[in-house]
Amino acid sequence: MVQVFVSYAHDSTEHEDDVRFLARLLVAMGIDVVLDQWEHERHDWSEWVMRAIYDADHVIVIASPRYVAAANGNGTYADRTVVHEAKALRDRLVSSWAEWTTKILPVVFPQYGPCDLPDFLTPSIADYYTLTELSSAGVEDLVRVITKQPKRVRPAVGGIPHLPPEPEADLDERRSEKQVHRGMEDYAADVSLVCLRIRSYMDEASRTTEGWGASARRLHQFHDVLKAGWHDLSAVPLPTGEDDRRSVRHWQEAYLRLVQLLDEASGRTTKIAKSPLLALLPGASLATGWSMMRANNAYSELSRRSTLLGIANPTT
Numbered sequence: 036m037v038q039v040f041v042s043y044a045h046d047s048t049e050h051e052d053d054v055r056f057l058a059r060l061l062v063a064m065g066i067d068v069v070l071d072q073w074e075h076e077r078h079d080w081s082e083w084v085m086r087a088i089y090d091a092d093h094v095i096v097i098a099s100p101r102y103v104a105a106a107n108g109n110g111t112y113a114d115r116t117v118v119h120e121a122k123a124l125r126d127r128l129v130s131s132w133a134e135w136t137t138k139i140l141p142v143v144f145p146q147y148g149p150c151d152l153p154d155f156l157t158p159s160i161a162d163y164y165t166l167t168e169l170s171s172a173g174v175e176d177l178v179r180v181i182t183k184q185p186k187r188v189r190p191a192v193g194g195i196p197h198l199p200p201e202p203e204a205d206l207d208e209r210r211s212e213k214q215v216h217r218g219m220e221d222y223a224a225d226v227s228l229v230c231l232r233i234r235s236y237m238d239e240a241s242r243t244t245e246g247w248g249a250s251a252r253r254l255h256q257f258h259d260v261l262k263a264g265w266h267d268l269s270a271v272p273l274p275t276g277e278d279d280r281r282s283v284r285h286w287q288e289a290y291l292r293l294v295q296l297l298d299e300a301s302g303r304t305t306k307i308a309k310s311p312l313l314a315l316l317p318g319a320s321l322a323t324g325w326s327m328m329r330a331n332n333a334y335s336e337l338s339r340r341s342t343l344l345g346i347a348n349p350t351t
Contacts, residue, residue: 037181038067039140040087042120043097044105053144054097056169064171064178071116080116088123091138093181096124098143098151098163106153125155140164140180188295217272219279219344226271227347233264234349254301254330261294264349286340290349293333300326 039061043054051072058068069087071080088094096102105114106121127135141156141163143149149158149165156163164177179186240256268290273280303326334350341348 036065036067037092038069038090039093039095039181040069040091041095041097042088042102042117042124044099044101044114044117046099046101050099050144053169057097057142057166057174060169060171060174061178061181064174064182066178066181081119084116084120085123088120088127094124094139095177096139096141096152096156098141098147098149100147100151103151103153106155121153121155128155136161140177142166142177144169215275217275219274219276219282222271222274222279222283223345226268227345229264229267229271230341230347230349232267233260234347234351236260236264237350251301251304254297254304258294258297258301261290261297261349265290265294268349282344286337286344286346289333289337289340293330293337293350296326296330296333300330 041054041058043050045051055070055072058070058073061068069091071083074083101114102117102121105117106125108118124135124139128139139156141152141158141161143151143163143165145166145168149163152158152163164180166173166177176186178184237257237260240253240260268287273283337350338348340346
């Protein structure tokens with residue numbers, strides 16, 4: 036389990052409430068959060084902070100004017116714990132810059148800006164995470180970094196195709212080739228034939244019973260059908276117009292996005308099918324539901340783009 040420590044200043048009661056709500060969102064997504072507000076025993080806080088920082092996989096630093104003042108040496112006596120935290124983090128950055136630059140995650144709430152982060156976090160040249168809202172969707176980018184789930188993954192390197200040299204054509208033949216025009220209608224007609232074949236395989240894969248195991252198998256089959264269909268779809272010649280090509284690229288991106296999200300959803304559902312007790316855990320159910328919601332949104336996006344381009348929807 037990934038553990039994070041939240042470092043923040045007590046600017047106001049409202050700010051403390053926002054920090055605690057962020058922590059609750061992260062806990063609901065399967066992240067172990069260490070937060071001083073949840074400690075109810077007497078502590079040597081300087082020792083507690085040092086242990087929390089060193090034990091954590093990541094340290095979240097919450098931007099605020101009071102945090103900046105404390106980190107810059109202008110804090111009050113009430114800010115002494117924040118001063119200690121900032122000094123410890125600055126020391127870690129100096130001693131091991133590469134490691135701790137990735138471990139420390141500066142976070143900016145909607146009402147603040149990067150100017151509310153201390154200078155030692157170099158917000159002008161290093162990443163920070165602006166939360167558009169305190170919600171599951173608003174913290175998605177932060178959760179992706181903490182759980183090492185990037186939004187866009189570099190595809191695997193494919194095999195090098197065999198590309199024999201083309202024979203030289205005379206000047207008249209080249210001129211005639213340049214005059215050939217392929218419109219969006221031609222592309223839509225050709226690619227729709229492939230989409231209809233994919234749809235028939237999707238219909239076969241949908242004939243399963245209910246239950247976690249059946250849902251996992253169905254999602255996995257959907258993923259495999261769409262992934263196999265990509266080979267034929269990508270072989271259909273594109274239209275010649277640049278605007279048409281751009282529209283097709285957006286449609287292809289929506290298709291590949293759906294393939295990726297189905298793989299993610301089937302993986303999460305398979306885990307619950309193999310360990311039914313996981314379904315009783317709020318974090319696991321929330322994560323699985325989140326994956327399914329994103330896959331459904333991808334279905335809708337592909338359907339919308341197919342309708343706009345006059346292409347048969349390969350999924351329904």
